Amino acid sequence: MGSKKKRSKQARNKQPALPTQGEPQTAGARIVPELNTASPEKCYEIRDAGSKGVGVFATRLIPAGTLITTEKPILTFFQNPISPEDVTKALASRSMTDKQRFANLRTAFDMPNRAKGPLPHASIKRSQEAMNYMRVNSNSIPDKDTSNVYDEMCRFNHSCKVNAHRYGVPSVDVGMQCRAVSDIQEGEEITVCYSVDLYCMTAAERKAAMPMMGYFWECECNICQGPPAQRLVSDMRRRLIRLVKILMLGRDISLGPGVNKLDVQAIRSAAFQKTAQWNEDVRNTIYLFLTATLLDAEGAAMDEVSTMYGQAALTLACHADKVGLARLPAPVLLNIMAWRKRAEELVALSPGSKNDMWVHLRKGLDSVASDGDLS
């Protein structure tokens, strides 16, 4: 066991920051080995998905964790905003194959059952048409700050309860990968979440907000169209996620058209009154663990979930260190180990750009011995 002074220094060094929007990456080696960018054995097909237009479907059982596909974009834009002229100019320099792949992209505006967009396909100019293709089919790679158009990556339909996750691949220039986050049965549609903001909205709020977010169709997922009781449970979890995020961040990041306004100050003061006697580390641990657990229960395959589990574990370990414990009590150690294990499972399923953050957290957690010794 080190001196009190030494322990305090260690604790400061290990203390994780609470998550913030757009948190920069922490430098360090990546824990996930360089991802295989060669095409894996194809396990999906793109075909008609009824009222959704086209979709991606499993052609065999895809076990959780399987890399479904890796793809480089047809077009990449570094500027923002992007004009219709930018799109046509970029297209002009591409090969005939890429032009054809781009032309083959179907947009929401082309699909009769989903065509609720403001721009009738037949009446728009050619450059505007290309812009629409771009807008509907582009994916951004957050850390690269680019907008990209992919041939197949944009064919995955949205679900509020996903079975796969798309993420940018640092080792492949603005490339994306899609990986199964649960077992996907043969014939089952492979779905991803289009916006993490949706995890803070109830079903009714999503229905109202999604058109404002550019999604001009009604979600047909198992939650939005499933049994009311199941939807109610999901709504309660998502409202709680939003409330706890308000407590962690001090502001509501879920404001927007279609989303019910919450009284942030009233929520914060009520929560503070109930938890005034709590140590700040304990409060942060509970908030982090609660948010991670709720997002996990909603099937959110986000890097944020693994990060929050790791931060909850490390915050608790740091608190024990700060108060001078040489060894973690068994129940605390069990929690820390369970949260770390779940974080590791999620990182393996979703090896996104936040892996660098996990490297930082894991390094801190490595100072907790398997028997709970902190020295």
Ligand SMILES: [Zn+2]
């Ligand atoms: Zn849905």
